[in-house]
Structure formats: C-alpha cells, structure tokens
Amino acid sequence: MNAVLHLVPYARLMSLRERKRARTRQALIDAATDLFERNGYDETTIADIAAAAEIGTRTFFSYFASKEELVFPDAESRVQALLDALANRAPDDRPIDLLVRVLCHGDEVSNDIIGKLTPLRMRLLQTVPAVQGRALQIQFDAERRIAGILAEAFPDELDDLSARALTGAFAGAVRGASQAMFDRAGELTAEQRAEATRQAVVTTLAPLLKRD
Numbered sequence: 001m002n003a004v005l006h007l008v009p010y011a012r013l014m015s016l017r018e019r020k021r022a023r024t025r026q027a028l029i030d031a032a033t034d035l036f037e038r039n040g041y042d043e044t045t046i047a048d049i050a051a052a053a054e055i056g057t058r059t060f061f062s063y064f065a066s067k068e069e070l071v072f073p074d075a076e077s078r079v080q081a082l083l084d085a086l087a088n089r090a091p092d093d094r095p096i097d098l099l100v101r102v103l104c105h106g107d108e109v110s111n112d113i114i115g116k117l118t119p120l121r122m123r124l125l126q127t128v129p130a131v132q133g134r135a136l137q138i139q140f141d142a143e144r145r146i147a148g149i150l151a152e153a154f155p156d157e158l159d160d161l162s163a164r165a166l167t168g169a170f171a172g173a174v175r176g177a178s179q180a181m182f183d184r185a186g187e188l189t190a191e192q193r194a195e196a197t198r199q200a201v202v203t204t205l206a207p208l209l210k211r212d
Contacts, residue, residue: 025063025073027053032070033117041128068134071121075138078102079145086153095150095158096208099170104198122182143167166208173201
C-alpha cells in the first residue's frame with residue numbers, strides 16, 4: 001500500500017513547478033551522461049554536473065542523493081509500470097502475465113533497456129565499484145517492492161516466498177538477456193536489442209506462462 005501511495009502523484013498532470021523540476025532533473029541527467037562519457041565517471045564531480053546543468057551544487061542534492069543515482073535515474077519506472085499493469089489487469093491475469101506485459105509494453109522499462117544512458121550504464125557496471133554497489137541496492141529494493149505488490153494483489157497464488165522467487169527469476173532473466181545484448185551492441189540496433197531481450201525473456205519464462 002505504501003508503494004501505491006508513494007507513486008500516485010506521478011499519475012496526475014504535473015503543475016508548473018513540477019514541470020520545472022522535471023526539466024532541471026533531466027538537465028542534470030543529460031549533463032552527467034555527457035560528462036561521464038567525455039571525462040570519465042571518477043573524474044567527474046557533482047560540482048561539475050551541477051555547473052553544466054546551470055544550478056548550484058547544493059541544489060543538486062534536492063534532486064539526487066549521490067552521483068551514483070544519476071546512472072539509474074528511472075529506477076522507479078519498473079514499480080510504477082507494474083502498478084499501472086495491475087490497475088488494468090484482466091480477470092484471468094496471473095502474476096507472470098503482468099511482469100511479461102510490463103516488459104513487452106512498458107515505455108519506461110523499454111527506455112531503461114534501450115535509452116541513451118543504457119550503454120554507459122552497462123560499461124560503468126563493469127568497471128566502477130560504487131556503481132555496482134548502487135545497482136545491487138536498487139535491484140534488491142525493486143525486487144522486494146514488486147514481490148510485495150504481487151503478493152498483495154494475488155494472495156491466493158503467492159505468499160512472500162513465492163513472490164520473491166518469481167520476481168527474482170524474472171529480474172534475472174531480464175538482466176542476463178540485457179547483458180548478452182549489450183555484448184552484441186555492434187551487431188544490432190538499440191530497438192533490435194530491446195526486442196531480442198523481450199523475446200529471450202518470454203521464451204525463458206514460457207513454462208510459467210502456460211495455462212493449466
């Protein structure tokens with residue numbers, strides 16, 4: 001329930017103040033991406049990013065708690081996409097159906113797979129310990145929250161243990177396929193990699209999608 005309440009404001013139209021904050025937030029993300037690419041992650045400071053986005057360093061922290069968070073600006077998108085899918089689910093939908101639907105049709109998740117920041121994120125995950133650590137924190141938190149949402153929505157099918165196992169299996173499939181596609185970055189376009197990732201995950205999880 002807390003997750004639902006926390007994310008409800010994003011469903012309504014943003015006010016002028018919220019739009020300004022969104023533009024500043026995006027300016028920080030764009031500045032960080034450019035600086036990380038040109039100068040290197042470790043060599044780029046928060047002050048550098050704030051200056052490039054034309055805000056003060058202290059103001060930076062009202063948008064992001066750390067430099068690492070700029071590498072994962074859309075971490076909430078998976079949870080929000082699942083909440084949206086739950087709100088529009090069919091009577092016979094099962095938990096795995098919703099997870100696959102989010103993967104195949106969720107714009108936020110698609111952007112996370114093929115967005116401008118994705119190649120940089122994948123490289124940093126392989127080379128920067130601080131980014132690796134933050135990725136694990138985000139992964140564990142998202143899986144825990146998504147499992148909780150699914151267990152609450154499907155109490156007759158899932159308990160806490162089975163919800164965690166299902167969410168972990170799904171996340172692992174997405175993560176493994178995404179990494180494999182990144183390794184083939186020179187062979188396919190971003191859209192082709194995203195579609196191949198989706199197909200690989202659906203194929204892997206096919207036994208769970210079968211109806212009894």
